[in-house]
Amino acid sequence: MKLHLVDATFELFRAYYSRPPRRAPDGRPVNAVQGLVDSMLSLLREPDVTHIGAATDHVIESWRNDLYAGYKSSAGVDPELLAQFQDAERALEALGICVWAMVEDEADDAVAAAIERFGADDRIEQIVICSVDKDLGQLVDGERIVLRDRMRRVTYDEAGIIAKFGVAPESIPDYLALVGDSSDGFPGLPGWGARSAAVVLARWMHLESIPASALDWDLPVRNASRLAATLVQQRADAILYRRLATLNRDADIGRADALDDLEWHGVPRDRFVALCDELGFDTVRERIHRWAD
Helix, strand or coil: CEEEEEEHHHHHHHHHHHCCCCECCCCCECHHHHHHHHHHHHHHCCCCCCEEEEEEECCCCCCHHHHCCCCCCHHHCCHHHHCCHHHHHHHHHHCCCEEEEECCCCHHHHHHHHHHHHCCCCCCCEEEEECCCHHHHHHCECCCEEEEECCCCEEECHHHHHHHHCCCHHHHHHHHHHHCECCCCECCCCCCCHHHHHHHHHHHCCHHHCCCCHHHCCCCCCCHHHHHHHHHHCHHHHHHHHHHHCCCCCCCCCCCCCHHHHECCCECHHHHHHHHHHHCCCCHHHHCCCECC
16 A cells, blocks of 8 residues: 655645635635645545545744744745645544644654654555645655655656755755755755755765865865865854754644544545535535545
8 A cells, every 4th residue: 555645835836826715604714724735635636545644833933943033934935825834734534534733843843753653554555745845855764755746747756856955865864964945944054055965865875974174074065175165164053954944753642533534534534525515615525536435
């Protein structure tokens, strides 16, 4: 079997910015929720989707905001999108999908924790992470745990991550620490770019292993002396940024879930129809290809 793990917050954001405005009968915005439902129904139609879990950011803020004031927050998110977060979780549950709604941690952490919990089960042939988030690249392992860009229909195994970023999955947090991650709100180190970070980390993998002096690098890196000096001077910042980029594999995703709990049995008819009536999704119910009852 395959286990599909969905970054549902990414799906919700994508739907919000790609769909025209739409409102429920009571006036609340629902365009992102409908887009999320449509996307999940498309995924659930694929024949190898038998076990699935979806992770959401129940709130934007997390423990990372306590570590770094500039980390992403709800301050920059459109209120019309924020207003759809809880309805999105309800919609996923109404589709019969197991949902991990994160408060202290983030959706990406839930994906990491799910892999930690279920990944060793020998019934799983492959774990497919449905997202394009760079952070999640650190979870990729050989061809067994892969990152899937559903929009572009591209799947990245370990070789694919190396080809895309120039570093192995385990170096992704170090890579982001150096180059920064604008979507998460931390800048990286001045002067460090994708190529220089990739070349250096391809050799040494982690920040602590990079020699302090560029004379010991022996690598084709422009402005190596300046980059080395910056890393020495701002090492504490780099370590902090790496902490922000490192996923929490111990995130709380509940204690009762077993792999069998993630098996999808179809859409619960009464619950989903009631949600469609509430949100004004008149035609969505017609797209259900498998009811649970």
